[in-house]
Amino acid sequence: MASKRNTQAKTPLEFNDLGLGDIKDNAAGIPAVLASVKYVSNEVGFLDGMSLMLKANQTKGFDCPSCAWPDPHPDERSSIAEYCENGAKAIGDEATKKRVDTTFFKKYSVQELSAQSDYWLNKQGRLTSPMFLAKNSQHYEPITWEKAFKHIAKHLNALQSPHEALFYTSGRASNEAAFAYQLFVRQFGTNNMPDCSNMCHESSGVALNETVGIGKGSVTLEDFYEAEVVLVIGQNPGTNHPRMMSALQKCKENGGVIVSINPLPETGLKKFTNPQEVFQVLKGGTSLAEHFLQVKINGDVALLKGIMYLLWQKEQKQGGVFDRPFIEKHTSGYEVFVEDLGKTNLAECEQESGIALAQMQTIANLLSNKTKIIACWAMGLTQHKNAVNNIREVVNLLLLKGSIGHKGAGLCPVRGHSNVQGDRTMGINEKPSEEFLNSLKAYFNFEPPREHGYDTVAAIQAMEAGKAKVFIALGGNFLSATPDTEFTANALQKCALTVQISTKLNRSHLITGEEALILPCLGRTERDMQQSGEQFVSVENSMGIVHSSRGVLEPASDDLMSETAIVCSMAKATLGTKSQVSWQSMMNNYDFIRNQIEACIPGFENYNHRVREDGGFYLPNGARVKNFKTKEGRAVFTINPLPRVRVAEGHFLMMTIRTHDQFNTTVYGLDDRYRGIYNERRVVLMNPDDMAAKGLKAKSMVDLTSHFEGEERYAPSFLVVPFSIPRGCVATYFPEANVLVPIRHQAERSHTPVSKSIEVSIKASKYSPL
Numbered sequence: 125m126a127s128k129r130n131t132q133a134k135t136p137l138e139f140n141d142l143g144l145g146d147i148k149d150n151a152a153g154i155p156a157v158l159a160s161v162k163y164v165s166n167e168v169g170f171l172d173g174m175s176l177m178l179k180a181n182q183t184k185g186f187d188c189p190s191c192a193w194p195d196p197h198p199d200e201r202s203s204i205a206e207y208c209e210n211g212a213k214a215i216g217d218e219a220t221k222k223r224v225d226t227t228f229f230k231k232y233s234v235q236e237l238s239a240q241s242d243y244w245l246n247k248q249g250r251l252t253s254p255m256f257l258a259k260n261s262q263h264y265e266p267i268t269w270e271k272a273f274k275h276i277a278k279h280l281n282a283l284q285s286p287h288e289a290l291f292y293t294s295g296r297a298s299n300e301a302a303f304a305y306q307l308f309v310r311q312f313g314t315n316n317m318p319d320c321s322n323m324c325h326e327s328s329g330v331a332l333n334e335t336v337g338i339g340k341g342s343v344t345l346e347d348f349y350e351a352e353v354v355l356v357i358g359q360n361p362g363t364n365h366p367r368m369m370s371a372l373q374k375c376k377e378n379g380g381v382i383v384s385i386n387p388l389p390e391t392g393l394k395k396f397t398n399p400q401e402v403f404q405v406l407k408g409g410t411s412l413a414e415h416f417l418q419v420k421i422n423g424d425v426a427l428l429k430g431i432m433y434l435l436w437q438k439e440q441k442q443g444g445v446f447d448r449p450f451i452e453k454h455t456s457g458y459e460v461f462v463e464d465l466g467k468t469n470l471a472e473c474e475q476e477s478g479i480a481l482a483q484m485q486t487i488a489n490l491l492s493n494k495t496k497i498i499a500c501w502a503m504g505l506t507q508h509k510n511a512v513n514n515i516r517e518v519v520n521l522l523l524l525k526g527s528i529g530h531k532g533a534g535l536c537p538v539r540g541h542s543n544v545q546g547d548r549t550m551g552i553n554e555k556p557s558e559e560f561l562n563s564l565k566a567y568f569n570f571e572p573p574r575e576h577g578y579d580t581v582a583a584i585q586a587m588e589a590g591k592a593k594v595f596i597a598l599g600g601n602f603l604s605a606t607p608d609t610e611f612t613a614n615a616l617q618k619c620a621l622t623v624q625i626s627t628k629l630n631r632s633h634l635i636t637g638e639e640a641l642i643l644p645c646l647g648r649t650e651r652d653m654q655q656s657g658e659q660f661v662s663v664e665n666s667m668g669i670v671h672s673s674r675g676v677l678e679p680a681s682d683d684l685m686s687e688t689a690i691v692c693s694m695a696k697a698t699l700g701t702k703s704q705v706s707w708q709s710m711m712n713n714y715d716f717i718r719n720q721i722e723a724c725i726p727g728f729e730n731y732n733h734r735v736r737e738d739g740g741f742y743l744p745n746g747a748r749v750k751n752f753k754t755k756e757g758r759a760v761f762t763i764n765p766l767p768r769v770r771v772a773e774g775h776f777l778m779m780t781i782r783t784h785d786q787f788n789t790t791v792y793g794l795d796d797r798y799r800g801i802y803n804e805r806r807v808v809l810m811n812p813d814d815m816a817a818k819g820l821k822a823k824s825m826v827d828l829t830s831h832f833e834g835e836e837r838y839a840p841s842f843l844v845v846p847f848s849i850p851r852g853c854v855a856t857y858f859p860e861a862n863v864l865v866p867i868r869h870q871a872e873r874s875h876t877p878v879s880k881s882i883e884v885s886i887k888a889s890k891y892s893p894l
Contacts, residue, residue: 129262131238131634133603133613134839135806135860138241140794142823142843143802147389150409151362151369151798152209153397160212163792167220176219176649179676181206183738187663187673189296189648190214190787192539193367194345194665197739208366213785213792217628218647219677222249224629226266229255233262238634242604242859243791243805245629251644252681259638269685272641273697279594279621279639280698286313286573288593290583293319293552294600295541296648298661299670300717301687302543302550304710305598307720308695310551310561311570311703315577316592319552320600321544322580323607327506327874328537329548331515335523335760337746337753340545342534343498344667344748349374350532352496356413357385357424357518358504358880362392362798363784365502365538369396373410381490384413386504387421387779388809388855389848391798415487420850421777422508422769422881423477427484428517429465429766430473432524434488436465445492447526454750454759455523461761476766478850496532497525502540504779507880511871513764523759529750539666540788542648546664549725549743554579563724569704579875580606584867587615595637596623596694598687599645601630604789604858607865607877608837625690630789646686650675654689656713661688662735664743670728671740688714771852771883775831776814779880780858780865789859796857801845808886809847809855818886820844825889828856830864830882837864841889854884 164173179185181195188211195206207215228248234257237245256267256275267275280289291309293302309317321329329339336342348354348371361368372382373396384393393416397409404410419427439445451458474481491497499522505514519528519535527533539545551560554577561572578586584606586592595602595616602624606612616622619637626633627647633640646652652659652675660674685693692711695703709716715732722731727743734741746752752759771777783805785793795802799809808826820826824844830837839861849855856864858879869878 129234131235133609133631133635134863135242136239137806137841139806140803142804142807144822144845145800145802147800148391148798150395150397151392152366153399153405153409156209157399160209163213164216167216167222169221173216176215176677177207177212180211180215184674186648186675187542187671188214189218189542191365191367192542192545192666193365194667194669196345210363210366210787214787215649217246217790217792219649220249222247223252223680224248224250225252226255229264234264234634234636235262238631242631242789243794245631246790248629250628250680251626251642253683254644255642257636257640264642267641269693272643273693275641276596276621276623276694277697280312283593287316287577288591289314290316290318290578290587290592290595292583292595292597292600292602293317293547294598295320295544295547296599297547297687298543298663298673299546299550299721300661300714301598301691302547302552303717303721304688304691304695306551307564307568307705308691308699310564310572311695311699311705313573315554315556315573315575316583317552317554318578318580318583319547320541320605321548322875323605323877324503324540324544325506325537326876327511327871328515330874331512331519332535332537334754335516335519335762336528336535339548340668340745341536341666342528342745342747343536345371347498347532347534348372349378350496351375351380351498352494352532353491353498354380354382355385355497355499356382356393357499357501359386359500359502359538360390360392360781361538362390363782364540366392368538369412370398372396372412373398376410376412381415382413383415383417383487383490385417385419385424385427387419387849387853388781389416389418417479417483417487418848418850420476420478421779421853422510422767423479424505424514425510425517425764426473426476426766427479428521429468430470430477430479430481430484431488431491432521433465433468433470433473434485435492435524436462438488438492446524447495450526451523454529454752455761456756456758457761461520461763464763472766476768491525495526497522497527498532498534498536500536500538502538504880507871507876507878509869509871509878509881510767511876512873516762517764520761523761528747528759534748543663545666545668546670549664550721560724567720567723581867581870581875581877584612584615587618590618593620595619597632598625598691601632601789603632603635604630604862607862607879608867609859609863611867625687643690644681644684645690646675646679646684648673648675650677650679652686654686654712659686659714661714662718668743668745669740670735670743672735688717769881772831775883775885776852776854778828778830778854778856778861778864778882778884780861781855783857799847804843805857806842806860807845807857808842809845809849811849811851811853812846814851815844815846820888822846826886827889828861828864829885830866831885832866832869832883835866837866839863854886
């Protein structure tokens with residue numbers, strides 16, 4: 125039976141006097157420094173905040189809990205500012221001195237809290253004590269850790285099947301916590317481990333495993349410094365991965381050319397002022413992208429196919445454009461691929477991509493005599509129905525040029541969360557490999573479940589259908605991160621128990637099962653003391669480097685536990701004598717867990733020694749050295765049909781994006797500074813000609829309705845913002861627009877929610893509060 129607490133799943137309608145200004149033409153610099161200092165000072169205090177920031181991304185400090193962009197070599201790191209504005213906000217947000225304690229939950233009911241915005245919820249501060257929400261209760265109440273673990277164990281052990289439990293993971297969890305978590309779940313008897321990768325780079329993993337034999341990028345940070353061309357596709361580094369801009373700066377200063385391919389112009393690819401360099405500040409920064417191709421939403425395959433066709437024509441005429449020796453020695457499927465490529469209709473590529481043939485020709489000419497080419501991408505490619513094909517087409521381009529497996533070249537899926545790649549390496553995967561399961565069996569002497577589990581979308585559907593009754597989340601804000609907000613909320617409310625392991629309050633604590641637990645954990649910035657002494661954890665960045673992270677602050681509360689300790693305690697309480705694993709030893713000393721990882725996962729030889737070295741160590745990566753571990757033993761060319769995106773007359777194709785004042789679902793503020801949008805999040809970015817055709821003006825209030833296979837979803841009261849975006853395309857912020865994303869609208873084969881290709885209609889609202 126669904127919970128009857130009458131809590132609000134959707135973000136409430138609040139309007140804060142929308143301000144519109146000029147789009148910025150220069151990212152970072154002094155404005156970013158001032159924004160960082162202001163935010164950290166407001167949360168932590170100026171002196172404490174600046175002292176804390178000196179430890180961010182340093183060899184003996186803590187890894188930034190924000191994005192997964194790699195750190196420079198230890199010898200090249202700034203000793204005072206090895207972080208970006210986004211990282212500073214994430215650190216200040218975690219280290220805040222505000223507290224959500226037991227009196228807070230006594231004051232506010234879950235119904236009252238659900239009426240607040242995600243921004244307000246996050247601003248209340250750090251969680252301090254484990255809390256329990258009883259059946260039919262409106263208020264969380266304190267609970268001891270021992271009783272909380274016993275309660276979880278009671279629910280799990282009462283299930284008719286282990287497959288009735290779901291164990292979600294956020295990309296924040298450390299390697300040690302993630303490995304212990306997957307071991308607990310598999311000893312419990314299921315592979316139901318949906319994770320945040322299912323909603324972002326799952327499409328990349330599927331495509332890259334098929335084509336180059338590893339679901340990770342092939343480049344190193346140093347490759348950017350040597351690249352002749354960097355293609356940045358469907359990505360906004362200025363907001364989402366700001367430290368990437370310093371790598372692009374070095375590329376540009378070394379003679380490289382940067383090409384931006386995106387429906388929106390992004391400030392971070394126009395110009396970048398590196399605040400660590402005085403000369404940069406004085407001269408006003410470095411111009412980055414020399415070419416901007418403003419592709420339609422989901423027009424990337426058409427664009428790439430058009431460019432490759434032009435390269436093929438040039439190869440036919442003069443030769444030397446394709447890397448024939450590389451193709452012959454290291455790839456398969458080339459002949460079939462070029463036969464299909466030869467049938468390309470350039471006029472159709474123009475129509476579907478929105479990019480003129482002359483621009484395609486310019487890029488083809490640029491690439492024709494280059495081999496040091498890097499292709500980067502993010503959610504702009506991975507959240508479409510044809511997302512896997514999008515990435516496979518990127519791979520095709522680089523294979524033609526022989527641009528994988530040598531310096532200055534390769535594939536770079538840019539990850540969003542600080543250890544999302546490491547969690548997958550540790551076995552957080554609903555479809556684990558037989559090799560990994562056999563390693564667990566041999567080392568831990570148990571039979572792991574072989575049946576594949578639920579991914580994120582399937583997990584939501586299982587809860588809604590009554591097939592899953594217990595939901596446990598290791599970090600994250602599941603409700604606000606997932607599609608189809610009302611459907612997901614209803615699914616969660618059908619659970620008997622929901623458990624959230626968290627640092628701060630979010631909407632997932634308010635939309636719960638019949639019973640709910642909040643288990644507050646240490647943050648990345650905090651010291652982790654266990655029985656054997658102070659511990660450190662390890663993480664893996666976007667480029668496959670594993671390194672340590674050591675918290676420096678005293679915990680926000682004496683009643684916090686580390687994620688690793690919480691996981692081990694849940695396992696100990698639930699499995700009891702059925703498990704031969706020494707969970708207490710794992711909790712007491714994380715070296716014990718790292719020894720287990722070393723025994724089970726290739727590439728972690730001598731783990732405890734190497735992770736203590738400055739800078740950490742690289743994991744093996746076959747694609748990086750032309751050792752393609754595909755079924756064919758070679759990199760694989762693929763044929764990817766041209767997507768023909770069609771919407772009804774008068775409708776638009778909508779993509780969700782995030783603002784400069786948020787990281788994933790965490791909202792730090794109400795501004796999107798680079799885009800010139802202030803003090804408001806409930807906006808829709810539209811082409812001015814589309815606005816005129818609809819009779820709309822700046823700040824007009826409209827209602828949005830999504831359309832999918834006869835279903836409609838409704839989101840009222842968005843304010844129109846005129847913006848440079850292709851006609852027929854619009855953009856909105858998430859999580860506000862997640863309610864419009866249909867649960868069944870998924871990428872083929874990766875099952876990633878299609879948050880970047882939503883058909884919507886737009887109508888003027890009947891009222892306006894402005």
